Amino acid sequence: MKKICFLLFALPVAALAQQTQNYTADSVFIKTISDNIMVSRAAYNNLFYLTKKIGGRLAGSPQMVQAENWGYSIMDQSGADKVSMQECMVPHWVRGGKDKATVSFTAGKGKIVNMPLNVLALGNSEGSGPKGVTAPVIRVNSFDELEKRKSEIKGKIVFYNVPFEETFIKTFQSYGKNVMYRGAGASRAAKYGAVAVMVRSMTHAMDNNPHTGAMNYADSLPKIPAVAVGLRDVEKLDSLLDNNTNITAQIFTYGKMLPDTIGHNIIGELTGTEYPNEIITVGGHLDSWDVNEGAHDDGAGIIQTIEVLRVFAALGFKPKHTIRFVLFANEENGTRGGKQYAAVAKEKNEKHIFALESDEGGFTPRGFGFDVNTAVWSKLNSWKPLFTPYGGDGFTQGGGGADIGYLKEAFKTPMAGLQPDSQRYFDVHHAASDVFESVNIRELKLGAVNMAALLYLVDKYGL
């Protein structure tokens, strides 16, 4: 009995002692990483270049090519052992002109009033053409309502007015709940004969910027125009519809899907010293929408990925496993970069042991969302205190990223996504306001510090 007791207690204590010792060294190294990143001007300069000198960089655009070349060069300068461009075909959608919408209604004494709305065509949508689409507006507050009122839809412009759920603390939950209206709203309405759709922007913002984003048509249905409307105009329109059943809208959009074109994933590498064939991937996506500078989405993830590479190289850190720093192509309207990366990896029968993505904005990190098994989850949790000084110790289950998701599908690779504070993300997401000035560089850098710490620990201890 005594002996069993001894063993029961001695083992964890010994393990703890060893762990504590390791953690001290790790904590010192992570502080070195942090000090380097917090003092360096690289993140500022790189984000400035990507957003202000290149700007919006939708797949297929000239800016996509500029961004690819810049990404190649900056990873080379940041100390990658090698850099390569991995070709993939990407969709090539163009906005084609200035999106416009106006609502018209009869005010007192039969006077017709025209009210312009602040709108943006949704990505991948087909334009109305120069004649525009003019039709009565019907407002629905859910797909359920659309179904119930399907007999009223024909010949109308459907206005999806589904507000973000304000009581959700994590704003991605609100987005997750509502994004189907942006993605599938056009075809769901076209099924019943709608001629266009207007979608309430996916945002909590108090301003009037419309928020674009990807939509997809069902092949079998008419490809009707689709726009997002700014929230202040949504409020006006909503109030008009409360008091007036006879409202007409006129929409002009010019979107067009051109033939696929060539894009690239840009891949930097630090080659593993012990297990060069075991791969850890970290990345963000290089593309952005056309209407802004793609600063948070996903300039932040790109700059953080490069910053992790830069700091590892600057500190002379040689990982045991190969770390690939990937600037993924075309996340926004196709995720072709992520698909291609996983497909090539599968073809080459690579071994992918971990993947990390940053694509939730350059805000102060709160932690990571992990998609891992129970054993890995416990191990990760033993590292949490190492992240506390840098704010990234909020570990949650569930997470990853749109681009690395395909690796998970192919290899069951454990994966994680950086989780920054989400309150401001949907203020700027896919809107004209996602610009350099909306990023606080210290917040962005802190994300890179936590990412570097996680990659260092995964490389050192495995998963």
Place this chain on the structure above:
Amino acid sequence: MKKICFLLFALPVAALAQQTQNYTADSVFIKTISDNIMVSRAAYNNLFYLTKKIGGRLAGSPQMVQAENWGYSIMDQSGADKVSMQECMVPHWVRGGKDKATVSFTAGKGKIVNMPLNVLALGNSEGSGPKGVTAPVIRVNSFDELEKRKSEIKGKIVFYNVPFEETFIKTFQSYGKNVMYRGAGASRAAKYGAVAVMVRSMTHAMDNNPHTGAMNYADSLPKIPAVAVGLRDVEKLDSLLDNNTNITAQIFTYGKMLPDTIGHNIIGELTGTEYPNEIITVGGHLDSWDVNEGAHDDGAGIIQTIEVLRVFAALGFKPKHTIRFVLFANEENGTRGGKQYAAVAKEKNEKHIFALESDEGGFTPRGFGFDVNTAVWSKLNSWKPLFTPYGGDGFTQGGGGADIGYLKEAFKTPMAGLQPDSQRYFDVHHAASDVFESVNIRELKLGAVNMAALLYLVDKYGL
């Protein structure tokens, strides 16, 4: 032996079971608080009024009086059992004019170049008068350097160029380390015959806004002019000084300390149902600097204090102890409100069981800093999981607030300060950029949610 074992294990389990049960009810109530606050427009409207309709509200200014009247009225409307104005004398410093500074130096071929600097006189400082002060500039990077070079100071303008420490993750540490140059720099330099001082702004910001803030003169020394310089101009001046030893500055400021005037703490109350004479205080400070709208400093703390009152009243929550919601006067350049509140409490022999302040900006909450004894600290930590869904579970030791600090002195009252994310605070602190638009209303509201949760728990369980 068996019996002892049973007792040893049974007690904590029973306690845990009870605790778990309570926590479920608490968790439900806190969610109700959160839902109410996150959906309400009150915080937005109140902050808008305070910042855009009243604006900067330095002690002694007409806006101070407007803000006091507004605060009284809004607490009454928000459901306080009673509201009162507690008189206190406040300092009355006026800026008196537009602060200006220019540096002059000789460029190539003997040409004199004049470069204007973006400056603000420090609060409480005496002006140069219309003739200005003109003198050679001497740069020092620490008080140590000032002491070493004391023989060179006479007749000069001392430029304190001490950068914020970028490696500190919590920015208040950087501020804490450097603020002495703003507070005491003038008199330290005057001691050796300096005629004015220029202080590098207390900020990490990438813009050129100067950051004002309180300074104090030593009575025995000449009261020389003192200005803060914007960081981009600091960089230019620094680089000039690296290459040119002969640089002169001319400073014009107009500050003046007028006789003390009457101000007020505005005190709303929810009277305790069981222990009306045991008081919990929550507050922020109503005054701000004159050069901005005082949105984060401390409009945020004011709006959160009112929001906690509003949500408690709206939900019909009747605290057992009396909760006082205090909008403190004159934190910025005198803390006379905090002093008066504690002095009156002492005079009346009140019992103060807890105090909470919010004065670190309206950013996403990370937790609270507590100044409490060990037993209270353990108790508080058992509540942490209740804060996790709202982001406020980062509890640290050490904290409180400038205003409630006097209660601590008088009664040893346990105290706490809300700790929001600090990365952006010193971007706007005491600068023209601290305006309504710099506040994200959801971040601000989340602070109020966590504050309300803490006050609810302290009231329910005691400390």
